[in-house]
Every structure is written in structure tokens, then in C-alpha cells.
Amino acid sequence: MKxxxxxxxxxxTLLALPACARDCAPQVRExxxxxxxxxxxxxxxxxxxxxPCATPVTIVGVSSPSFGEVSLHETRIVGGVSRMRAVPxxxxxxxxxxxxxxxxxxxMLMSPGAPLKEGSRVAVEFRLKDGGVLRGExxxxxxxx
Numbered sequence: 542m543k544x545x546x547x548x549x550x551x552x553x554t555l556l557a558l559p560a561c562a563r564d565c566a567p568q569v570r571e572x573x574x575x576x577x578x579x580x581x582x583x584x585x586x587x588x589x590x591x592x593p594c595a596t597p598v599t600i601v602g603v604s605s606p607s608f609g610e611v612s613l614h615e616t617r618i619v620g621g622v623s624r625m626r627a628v629p630x631x632x633x634x635x636x637x638x639x640x641x642x643x644x645x646x647x648x649m650l651m652s653p654g655a656p657l658k659e660g661s662r663v664a665v666e667f668r669l670k671d672g673g674v675l676r677g678e679x680x681x682x683x684x685x686x
Contacts, residue, residue, distance in 0.1 A: 565594035567633065569677025574663055575643070576683050580656060586611075586648030586665070586679050587641045592633040599670035600631040600639075607663045609652030616644055630670070643684070657681040 572588030592598045603611040613628040628646065633639050641647050648665070657663070659682055667675040 567592045567594065567598045567675050569665070569667070569675065572665070572677050572679035574650060574657060574679045574681045576657060576659060576681050582652060584608075584650040584653065584657075585643070586650050586663070587643065588677070588679060589641070590631075590633060590639045590667070590675070590677075592635060592637050595635050597635055597637075598633045598675075600633070600667045600675070601629070601670050602668035603648060603665060604668070605650065605663055605665045607654050607657075608650045609654070610649075611651070611665065612649045613646070614649045615646050648679075659683060 568591050570589045570591060572586065574584050574586050577584065590600070600613065603613055605611050613631055614625050615628050616623055616625050618624070623644075631639055631646070639646060650663075661681040663679040663681065665677045665679060667677065669675060
């Protein structure tokens, strides 16, 4: 009888593992949009994307109902000149993070649908390579001096 209970416990544990893996999801944290002193046709978004899962996550696109176009970009210094380039995919390792910050990896937010006010919230959706969607939110604020 004790062996059967032990086997049942092991079987239940094994059956629950795939469900646990499916429940794991990356998260967008500390997201913000940089407000500019004057209205601009583009803005930049920042934050952190954490992947607490046991498998990597790959972002292949970004969108927002508040902007006509959103893309992932990276700023690098090349030959002493700051250069920006589109990033077609962003892979985040298991238990890893991607930090979007000024002067580095960031979101380019083009053609705002309406002016943003300080404290406004902007919804963003990151399309994942596996077909999933990661939803996040960015708060409009002025950069710290």
C-alpha cells in the first residue's frame, strides 16, 4: 500500500511539471516612456523584461494601440559616433533579463495617436517567437536629470 501511494505521488508530480512550465511567463517591469519638452513624432520606451522560466524567450515584434509603429532598437557607439539600429529579435535566456535603457536597448515609439501626459499609461504587446504575446505597460514620465 505504501508503494502505491509513493508511486501515485511521483506520478502526480510528473504530470504537474508540464503545467508548471506552461504557467511560467516573462514579465515587463518598471516600464516608462520618455516625455519630451515639445511634441515629437517619436518617443522612446524603457524598462525591464524578466524571464523567470526554464526556457528562453524570444521577442520578434512589438506593438501598441497608442502608436502607429513600435520597434525594438539598440544604440551603440561606433567609431565615436552614436548609431541606432533595429533589433529584429531579442532572446532572453532562462532566468535572465533584458534591460531597456537610454543609450542602449530601447523601444522606438513612432506616430503617437494622441499627446501623452505625465502619468499616462501606454499598453504594449511583445510578440514572441513561439506565437505567444507578452503584455506590458509603460508610464509616461519626464527623465530624471
